[in-house]
Structure formats: C-alpha cells, structure tokens
Amino acid sequence: MTKFTEHLRRRWLAIPARVWACLLTLCCLSLTLCALVFSINVVYVSDSDGNRRMLVTAVEDPHRLMEMSGIHAQEEDDVYYTAYNGNLASLNIQKAFAVYIQADGALQSVDMCTGTVEQALQDAGIVLGEHDYTEPSLHTPVTEEMEISVHRVEYLDTYTEQAIPYETEYRYTSLYHRKKGTAITLQEGKEGTDLITTRSRVVDGEVESSKVVSIERTAEPQTQIIKAYQAGAPVSSVEGPEVVNGVPSSYTRVLTGRATAYSGSGRGASGLGLYEGTVAVDPSVIPYGTKLYITSTDGSFVYGYAIATDTGTALMQGHALVDLYFESYSDALTAAVHQVNVYVIG
Numbered sequence: 001m002t003k004f005t006e007h008l009r010r011r012w013l014a015i016p017a018r019v020w021a022c023l024l025t026l027c028c029l030s031l032t033l034c035a036l037v038f039s040i041n042v043v044y045v046s047d048s049d050g051n052r053r054m055l056v057t058a059v060e061d062p063h064r065l066m067e068m069s070g071i072h073a074q075e076e077d078d079v080y081y082t083a084y085n086g087n088l089a090s091l092n093i094q095k096a097f098a099v100y101i102q103a104d105g106a107l108q109s110v111d112m113c114t115g116t117v118e119q120a121l122q123d124a125g126i127v128l129g130e131h132d133y134t135e136p137s138l139h140t141p142v143t144e145e146m147e148i149s150v151h152r153v154e155y156l157d158t159y160t161e162q163a164i165p166y167e168t169e170y171r172y173t174s175l176y177h178r179k180k181g182t183a184i185t186l187q188e189g190k191e192g193t194d195l196i197t198t199r200s201r202v203v204d205g206e207v208e209s210s211k212v213v214s215i216e217r218t219a220e221p222q223t224q225i226i227k228a229y230q231a232g233a234p235v236s237s238v239e240g241p242e243v244v245n246g247v248p249s250s251y252t253r254v255l256t257g258r259a260t261a262y263s264g265s266g267r268g269a270s271g272l273g274l275y276e277g278t279v280a281v282d283p284s285v286i287p288y289g290t291k292l293y294i295t296s297t298d299g300s301f302v303y304g305y306a307i308a309t310d311t312g313t314a315l316m317q318g319h320a321l322v323d324l325y326f327e328s329y330s331d332a333l334t335a336a337v338h339q340v341n342v343y344v345i346g
Contacts, residue, residue: 040087045069047077047093065091076111099142101126103150115142126150156200157213164192166221172230175334177300180229189224192217234304235326235335236277240293240345246302248293251343255285256297257321259342260314261335263328268310279303280310280323291345294322296338303340 045065046052053069062081066072069091073079076096083089096111099120110123118138121128128134131153136146166189176182195218200210232246241250268274270288279292286292286308294303303324314320322342326332 041083041089042087043089043091045071045091045093047071047073048095060089062091066093076113078113097144099146099148101148101150104152112142116140117142117148120146120148121150129153131155151203152205154202156202158198158200160196160198161218162194162196164194164217164219164221166191166224168224168226171225171227172233173227173235174229174231174233174300174302175227175235175331176229177231178334183226183228185224185226187223187225190222192221193219232299232302234302235324236304236306238277238291238305238307240291240305243293246295246299248305248343248345251293251345253344255321255342255344257340257342258319259294259296259303259338259340260320260323261326261332261337262312262323263326263332270309272307272309274310274325276325276327277304277306278309278325279306280312280315280325281308281321282315282318283308283311286322286342286344292322293343293345294324294340296340298339301335301338301340305345 040056040058041060043055043057043059043065044052045055045068051071053071055065055068057065057068059065059068060081060083062079065081066079071093073093074096078094078096080092080094081089082092094113096113098109099112100107100109101120101124103124103126108124110120112120112123115123116138117134117136117140120142121134121138128150129152133151133153135149135151168189171186195216196212197214197216198210199213201208241248243249262280264274266274268278268280268288270283272278272288279294281288281290288308290308292306292308294306295301306322306324310323310325312323315323322340324335326335
C-alpha cells in the first residue's frame with residue numbers, strides 16, 4: 001500500500017500546472033452556468049389590450065420588467081406578477097377603462113379595472129341619500145364604457161283640507177197639525193273637515209307617483225236637525241205597547257178631557273224630572289208614575305206615551321185633565337189646548 005500511495009503522489013505531482021489551471025477554470029464556468037440556469041426566468045409580459053412579450057431574465061421587479069418589455073401600466077391599471085414552479089413567471093397588466101356616471105345634472109368619469117357600481121360612486125365621491133338609487137344597481141360589476149345613472153329620490157308631503165258634508169235629520173211631530181207646512185231648524189248643520197296627507201315620490205325633480213298616506217278628522221260635521229209635521233207622529237219619545245188605529249193595544253181605562261201645555265225646568269211635584277213625555281195631573285185622579293197614552297179626540301194631535309210626574313192648580317181644580325210638558329215655550333204655545341183621550345196603561 002505504501003508503494004502504491006507513493007506512486008499516486010508522484011503521478012499527481014507530475015501533472016502540469018496548465019492542466020490544473022484549465023480544470024479550475026472549467027469548474028468555475030460550470031458553477032457560473034449552473035447559477036445562471038437556476039436564476040434566469042422566462043417571463044411572459046402581457047396586458048388586457050392584447051400586447052404580449054417574452055423575456056428571459058433574472059429580473060423580478062415588475063417596473064423593470066415593464067421597461068424591458070415596452071409594455072407599460074398607468075397609475076389606474078392593475079399589475080399582477082405571478083411566479084410558477086420552475087423558471088416560469090407572468091406579469092399581466094389589467095388596463096383601466098372609463099366608467100361614466102350621470103348624477104346631479106353632470107356627467108363625470110372614473111377609470112377602473114374591476115369593481116362594482118358602488119365602488120365607482122365611491123371613486124367619484126358621489127354619496128347616495130336614503131332613498132336614492134342607481135341604474136344599474138349598486139352590486140352590478142362595472143364594464144368598459146358603462147353608463148351609470150344616479151337617481152335622486154325624495155318624498156314630499158302635501159296637506160289639503162276636505163269638507164265633510166253634514167247630514168240632515170228630520171224629527172217628525174204632529175204638533176204642527178194646525179199649520180202643516182211648519183218646519184223648524186233645531187240645530188244648524190255644519191260641515192266637518194278632514195286633513196288629507198298626500199305623499200309624493202319625486203325622482204330627479206319629477207313627481208313619479210303620489211298616494212294618500214293619512215286622513216285625519218279635524219272637525220266632526222254637525223247634523224242639521226229639522227222638526228217638521230207628520231200626521232200621527234208622537235211628540236213624546238217614551239215607549240209603550242203597540243198602537244193600532246190610534247189606540248194602544250193594552251190599557252185599563254180611558255179618560256177624556258181638556259189638555260193644556262207648559263214648559264220649564266227642574267223637577268215635577270212627584271220629585272221626578274221634567275221632559276217631553278212627562279205630564280202634570282191631579283194625582284187623586286191619575287197617580288204619579290202612571291203611564292199614559294194621550295191623543296186628541298179627533299186624532300190630529302198625538303202626544304204619545306207619557307208619565308205622570310207633576311201637578312198644578314188648574315189640574316187640582318179640574319180646569320184641565322192633563323198639562324202636557326214641552327221642551328220649549330214656543331212649542332207649548334203652538335200646542336195650546338186640545339180635547340184629548342187619556343188612555344191609562346197602568
């Protein structure tokens with residue numbers, strides 16, 4: 001082994017220096033070549049206008065690559081650099097395009113690569129109100145040369161008063177049998193009013209639609225009340241048994257005599273109140289609280305059902321059988337004196 005080692009050493013030392021220099025140079029070149037192979041990329045540079053270049057370079061900076069390719073990006077353009085496995089890469093330039101926005105009577109444009117209508121408005125500094133809308137809608141993706149319309153919407157309320165006609169109520173009575181054309185207005189009629197709120201939808205200054213949103217009654221109409229003649233219509237509103245041919249269907253006896261008329265206020269001698277439908281009597285003949293039905297003997301005047309609640313000197317002295325109560329002094333004068341049948345109900 002020693003002789004063999006010695007032999008190799010002598011052979012090694014016998015190699016000329018030029019050979020060693022050449023070997024070293026080849027090694028360096030090989031290492032450099034390997035470094036170049038692993039550092040150099042094939043880069044495809046393109047843009048959305050259809051321009052395309054291929055570069056073989058170690059450069060990875062997008063700006064340098066664009067300078068080398070002659071394909072440039074503007075400030076609004078989007079630049080995408082993508083490195084793939086191995087030595088392949090791509091640089092793609094998405095060119096911005098104009099999007100036009102019509103708003104508030106002016107047309108303006110913004111340059112965009114991608115996005116939605118909403119983003120276009122943000123770029124243009126346009127703010128939508130609560131009810132404003134766009135065409136197309138906010139979430140629509142933008143496209144080249146797209147036109148966006150901004151519609152300003154507001155709701156305006158108008159108020160109008162509408163008259164409410166009053167009704168006419170007739171209260172019929174046989175009190176005016178001596179002057180059948182008499183008609184007296186007990187209460188004047190008055191129109192009421194409704195406040196109507198109409199809401200208009202105004203789009204870009206033009207009324208698009210209107211609708212009534214509320215009706216508020218601000219004044220109730222007042223019914224006109226007219227008292228007029230009607231044959232057989234009772235003065236009193238007190239109810240009792242059915243009346244057939246001017247005679248109550250149920251009674252215990254009938255008294256005939258003179259009927260006078262009066263008006264006033266307060267309570268009757270019995271302590272009960274006075275109203276149309278109460279009469280004064282001689283309580284020894286007709287006890288207080290007795291229900292009566294009173295009509296003139298010729299049937300032209302009907303006082304109707306009544307309650308005996310009061311008395312008076314003329315009644316106690318027998319000058320009258322009953323004294324009929326009326327709401328007003330004028331009605332009492334109109335009634336004057338009648339010969340009546342007084343049906344005692346019980």
